[in-house]
Every structure is written in C-alpha cells, then in structure tokens.
C-alpha cells in the first residue's frame with residue numbers, strides 16, 4: 001500500500017452508500033466552487049500548492065531558531081497549535097522530550113493553568129529558549145497571557161536584542177494586538193491569510209514553522225497533502241476517499257449514530273485525534289446538529305472505555321486509523337521457562353500482536369453494533385500525515401455542507417469569552433459585567 005485508503009464496508013453496504021453519491025458530489029462542488037456558506041474561508045483547499053513559495057523562508061527561520069534555541073515554546077490555542085503538535089508527536093520518537101535533543105518543542109498558551117505556566121517558567125529559567133507565538137486574531141486571551149509572561153522572561157534572561165532574534169509571530173497581516181506588538185518590537189512574522197481559518201491552518205506557517213523547527217520534512221508533508229487534496233477535490237465518488245468518508249459518516253449519523261469515535265492503535269497518534277476533534281467539532285457542531293467527535297487510544301483505552309463501546313448505548317460508530325507498517329521492528333523473544341505463558345507469541349512482531357488486537361476489536365465491536373470505518377496509512381511519515389490531513393479537511397468541508405451548516409465559522413466559541421471578560425472586568429464589557437454579576441447574586 002502506497003497511499004491512504006478508506007474502507008466503509010463494515011459500516012454500510014454499497015447500495016446504501018450509492019444513495020449519497022449525488023449529495024456528496026453536490027456538497028463538494030459547493031466547497032470547491034466557493035458557493036456555500038463560509039466561502040471566504042476556503043483558502044486551505046489550495047494551500048499545499050500556494051504555500052510552496054514560502055517554504056524556503058519558513059525553513060530558513062526554523063533553521064535559525066534550531067541553531068539558537070535549546071527549547072522552542074509554541075504559543076497558541078486550538079487551530080493555532082493542534083495541527084503542529086499532531087504532526088510533531090506522530091513523527092518524533094515517543095520519548096523525544098527525554099532525549100538529549102535540541103531543540104525541544106514545548107507548548108504554552110493552550111490553557112490558563114497557573115501551575116503549568118509557573119512550571120514552564122521554571123523549566124525555561126537559565127535556558128536558551130525561543131518563542132513562536134501564533135494567533136490569527138492576535139487577541140486570544142490564553143496565548144496573549146502566556147506570551148506576555150514568556151516574552152518578559154526571555155528579555156530578562158537573554159536581553160532585548162537576543163529576544164528579538166528568538167521570537168517569531170504568526171498572525172493576521174494587519175489586524176490584532178499581536179500584529180501591532182510584533183511590528184513595534186521588530187519581530188520576524190509570517191501571515192495567516194484571511195481566507196484560512198485556524199483549524200484548517202496546519203499546512204500554513206501556523207503548522208509548518210513549528211514542524212520544521214522539530215526537524216521534520218515540511219516539503220514531504222506538503223507533497224502528501226497536495227496529492228490527496230487533488231484526489232479529494234477532483235475524483236469521482238467511487239474513487240474519492242473524502243467523499244466516501246463524508247457519505248458514510250452522514251449515513252450513520254442519520255441512522256442515529258450520533259458519536260464518532262476516532263480510534264488509533266499507536267499512542268503517537270493521540271494528538272492527531274485531538275486535532276481531528278477540533279476540526280470536526282468546531283466545524284459541525286452548530287444549530288443543534290452535528291456528530292459528536294470523540295477519540296480513544298487503543299489498546300490502552302480498551303481497558304477503560306472498551307466495556308462501554310462493546311455494550312453501552314448504541315449511538316456510536318468507530319473510525320479506525322490503522323498504520324500498515326511501523327517504523328521499527330521488534331520481535332517477541334522466546335523464553336525457555338515461559339513463566340508468563342507468552343511463548344505462543346515468540347517470534348512474532350509486536351506489531352502483529354497489535355494488528356490482531358485491532359482486528360479482534362473491530363470484529364467484536366461490529367458484533368456489538370458499532371459500525372466500523374477504516375482509514376489505512378502505509379506508514380507514519382511526513383508524506384502520509386500530509387495525506388491524512390488533506391483527507392480529513394476535505395471530508396470535513398463536504399460533511400459540513402451535507403449537514404446544512406457553515407463549516408467555517410465558530411460563533412459558539414464566543415459565549416465563554418464574553419462571560420470571562422465580563423467577570424474579569426475587561427474594558428468595554430461593563431454592561432455584560434453588570435448583567436452577569438446580577439445573575440450570580442440571584443443564583444446565590
């Protein structure tokens with residue numbers, strides 16, 4: 001197997017699938033012709049090609065940061081960090097953070113945990129570190145707060161001049177506090193184009209710069225993405241994995257399967273699931289509609305969630321990401337004493353055990369009434385990850401239009417921000433502050 005492959009046959013039959021042919025093709029046309037809601041946010045469709053002109057500048061900046069820094073802190077939240085973390089975690093060694101490897105990549109601005117930030121500051125004390133601050137709006141509280149703390153720390157530790165060389169900002173071309181700050185401080189910047197939303201931005205500088213800083217091959221990532229983006233935006237229904245995925249999951253949703261569990265059998269893929277959850281959750285969860293995206297890491301979570309998946313409420317379907325060939329080979333040794341009784345596995349690769357666990361689980365879950373979709377990747381490398389990203393992005397745009405919503409906005413995310421700003425007495429929120437304080441008093 002050379003490329004990504006999608007199989008629906010353990011969830012629906014060909015006759016059921018065919019009923020979605022016209023609908024998915026029409027949703028794809030709406031997406032690619034830019035005639036649907038949110039059509040000013042479809043720049044990601046051509047990103048694998050369009051971004052090529054910036055690759056050498058991104059790589060040059062990454063090389064500079066890699067030379068200058070022992071630790072690079074990626075500051076960002078949601079779409080401004082999940083894609084990079086997904087690719088980096090999937091492709092670096094599992095224990096990269098314990099290795100004597102430079103630079104180490106760490107993350108901040110994706111939470112407001114005081115202990116997290118305090119402990120991060122402790123880690124960075126006395127170290128050569130740099131910061132990539134990523135925020136499209138340039139106004140998001142979590143990254144802004146972390147950046148303020150880390151920028152001051154870097155300036156105190158390394159001096160303002162050196163700090164300037166080690167800070168790179170990725171934000172809007174003109175708008176937002178981060179753009180103003182970066183311009184005034186003279187930081188290097190990359191632009192997030194207006195027509196690319198955060199959760200679709202992994203193949204822009206948002207994802208590419210951190211990924212290149214981790215020493216990974218961003219050209220190969222883009223090659224894989226470009227190939228599959230091309231297939232998924234042009235191929236006919238039967239040969240188009242993104243259309244088959246969108247058709248299958250929407251069919252299952254309409255049959256009452258309201259939860260999609262993304263399943264992996266490699267712990268390195270944990271953050272691919274986190275990225276996918278944001279992509280689908282924030283794109284589809286609107287107007288009281290949308291499949292709830294959830295995820296599990298198997299076989300780990302078979303010992304925590306397995307019972308529910310097998311016998312709990314039947315509102316689930318699974319989408320399994322299966323990796324055909326691991327990057328390393330490990331064979332189970334024979335043991336003369338066989339005290340653990342494992343000699344029946346001797347001589348087999350660990351991956352064979354994992355694959356049998358995967359197959360056995362898929363069959364058991366199907367028997368238990370959990371339909372099963374399958375995505376197969378040949379290997380975990382940059383090219384395959386690029387393919388997976390493009391597949392999921394097109395599948396998401398098409399699914400959103402099939403659902404009848406705008407897949408590219410996120411109005412619901414504002415509700416918590418408004419309350420938080422009101423409670424924190426942010427200037428401009430006086431009316432909201434009065435209203436929320438009254439509400440809290442009443443509840444007490």
Ligand code: PA5
Nearest residue numbers: 078079080135136137140198199
């Ligand atoms: O997908 C999105 O648009 C969001 O998840 C954003 O990425 C997230 O809210 C961060 O926003 P910003 O990059 O403006 O700080």
